Amino acid sequence: MRRVAVTGIGVVSPLGHSPSDVFEAARTGRSGIHRLDIADARRMTAPLAATVQFDGADHFEPPQQRLLDRVSQFAVVAARRAFADARCDLTDLERDRTGVFLGIGMGGTLSMDDGYQTLYGQQSDRIKPMLILQGMHNAPAAWIAIEHHLRGPCLTYSTACSSSGVAIGEAWLRLASGVLDVAIAGGAEAPLSLGSLKAWEAMHTLASVDTADPAASCKPFSKNRSGMVLGEGAALVMLEPWERALARGTTIYGEIVGYGVTTDVGHIARPSVDGQAAAIRAALASAGLSAQGVDSINAHGTGTQANDSVETSAIKLVFGARADQIPISATKALHGHLLGAAGALEFVLSLLALRHNVALPTMHLQESDPQCDLDYVANVARPGAAGKTMLSHSFAFGGTNAVLALRAAG
Amino acid sequence: MTTADRIRAMLVKDFKLDPDKLTAEARLEDLGVDSLAMAELVFNIEDEFGLTVPDVATTMTTFGEVVCFIDELIADRDTAAESAAGSYLLRSVTLTPGQ
Numbered sequence: 001m002r003r004v005a006v007t008g009i010g011v012v013s014p015l016g017h018s019p020s021d022v023f024e025a026a027r028t029g030r031s032g033i034h035r036l037d038i039a040d041a042r043r044m045t046a047p048l049a050a051t052v053q054f055d056g057a058d059h060f061e062p063p064q065q066r067l068l069d070r071v072s073q074f075a076v077v078a079a080r081r082a083f084a085d086a087r088c089d090l091t092d093l094e095r096d097r098t099g100v101f102l103g104i105g106m107g108g109t110l111s112m113d114d115g116y117q118t119l120y121g122q123q124s125d126r127i128k129p130m131l132i133l134q135g136m137h138n139a140p141a142a143w144i145a146i147e148h149h150l151r152g153p154c155l156t157y158s159t160a161c162s163s164s165g166v167a168i169g170e171a172w173l174r175l176a177s178g179v180l181d182v183a184i185a186g187g188a189e190a191p192l193s194l195g196s197l198k199a200w201e202a203m204h205t206l207a208s209v210d211t212a213d214p215a216a217s218c219k220p221f222s223k224n225r226s227g228m229v230l231g232e233g234a235a236l237v238m239l240e241p242w243e244r245a246l247a248r249g250t251t252i253y254g255e256i257v258g259y260g261v262t263t264d265v266g267h268i269a270r271p272s273v274d275g276q277a278a279a280i281r282a283a284l285a286s287a288g289l290s291a292q293g294v295d296s297i298n299a300h301g302t303g304t305q306a307n308d309s310v311e312t313s314a315i316k317l318v319f320g321a322r323a324d325q326i327p328i329s330a331t332k333a334l335h336g337h338l339l340g341a342a343g344a345l346e347f348v349l350s351l352l353a354l355r356h357n358v359a360l361p362t363m364h365l366q367e368s369d370p371q372c373d374l375d376y377v378a379n380v381a382r383p384g385a386a387g388k389t390m391l392s393h394s395f396a397f398g399g400t401n402a403v404l405a406l407r408a409a410g
Numbered sequence: 411m412t413t414a415d416r417i418r419a420m421l422v423k424d425f426k427l428d429p430d431k432l433t434a435e436a437r438l439e440d441l442g443v444d445s446l447a448m449a450e451l452v453f454n455i456e457d458e459f460g461l462t463v464p465d466v467a468t469t470m471t472t473f474g475e476v477v478c479f480i481d482e483l484i485a486d487r488d489t490a491a492e493s494a495a496g497s498y499l500l501r502s503v504t505l506t507p508g509q
Contacts, residue, residue: 061426063426063447066450126453126456128450128453129446129450129453130446130450133446
């Protein structure tokens with residue numbers, strides 16, 4: 001197996017548009033969650049979201065922009081940023097051996113919602129001719145491949161909230177095994193259509209508004225947590241063999257050393273301690289690590305009742321007596337749940353936490369749930385505590401659990 | 411404005427084409443209007459002219475062909491409207507004696 005380096009980061013996120021902005025927001029606890037100010041927000045019980053400051057017209061000519069749902073726009077812009085950050089000039093031959101691996105949850109739901117509004121709301125048959133191309137789940141990945149002429153596999157993973165953890169892991173497997181030489185991997189999501197928001201609300205998974213501070217409404221591992229807050233954005237990373245990165249003298253953010261993926265097979269929506277623990281163990285095995293070798297964890301930490309207690313139990317099951325000595329960060333308190341892009345944004349934050357050796361805080365955690373009794377780095381970043389090796393957890397409806405193992409560069 | 415002027419203005423606005431290149435003989439594909447863009451153009455023409463345009467329009471190759479085709483559709487529509495208006499008048503006249 002070859003070593004795989006991360007050499008570029010591109011983000012379009014509620015916490016900012018560069019690795020340094022995103023890291024600083026996460027380190028200092030600046031939340032990207034706010035009251036949602038769309039016209040139909042009054043129809044929401046708890047109108048909250050983590051939105052991105054983004055105008056597609058700044059990035060695309062009108063003829064192309066009309067073809068791209070917001071989720072594709074996020075993905076393409078994040079990919080441009082990752083390529084620019086990696087200073088990666090690929091030869092024509094290398095483009096044959098470069099792949100795109102993208103996680104997506106809801107696809108082009110904003111465009112589809114708009115089409116349904118025409119069809120059902122206005123009772124009109126004037127569906128715009130580009131709706132299929134805007135709505136299809138693989139459009140964001142395809143646009144990245146087209147723009148950069150990447151002729152290797154262009155694959156879209158849709159495993160709900162673990163989609164982009166899976167995408168990065170699957171890309172890593174191909175690079176590590178030598179099947180591919182370069183990959184751009186991550187996730188994108190633009191789920192803030194009324195249809196999607198109302199569907200998530202109907203499932204009773206969304207947080208209620210913290211009236212004292214709406215930005216603090218998502219409270220992972222807290223006794224008074226009330227659910228997740230939906231977020232939008234994209235995060236992509238450039239992956240290449242370690243030797244290639246060294247040879248061209250580029251910045252190496254860190255290394256992916258392992259990946260575990262398992263399936264719960266219990267319930268479509270209820271997480272399983274055993275399934276999550278199995279994914280953590282699989283990642284450790286793939287990295288050749290013992291439980292002693294993990295210094296810190298970026299939790300899935302959604303802020304829902306079910307996830308946070310189950311995830312805590314899974315960590316205890318794998319790490320035993322050592323579990324309460326591992327700093328655990330849940331950054332969704334700040335950037336919300338980006339669904340198909342969540343794992344990728346958290347992977348980026350994990351890389352940066354390792355690079356700066358800072359354990360990121362789990363914000364809005366005043367009182368822990370008795371069932372969540374580990375060290376969640378409550379409310380204040382902890383310098384020197386991220387260590388050298390970190391796990392990034394992504395768990396999902398449907399039961400696909402993905403865990404990535406990362407190591408600091410150098 | 412003629413039909414040609416109106417369609418030319420749409421192509422300039424929506425597809426950023428150079429108006430000077432939009433001659434009757436200009437092949438749309440050569441100007442970057444591919445089959446997908448043709449579908450979008452036809453959709454917008456339907457809105458602009460209040461027409462229902464048959465699918466065959468998306469296979470036309472030159473700017474002039476599209477303009478001619480749309481002009482014919484407009485003429486057909488106007489003729490149909492006149493004939494409908496005419497038959498209404500005729501019907502009115504015919505009905506009068508029966509009252």
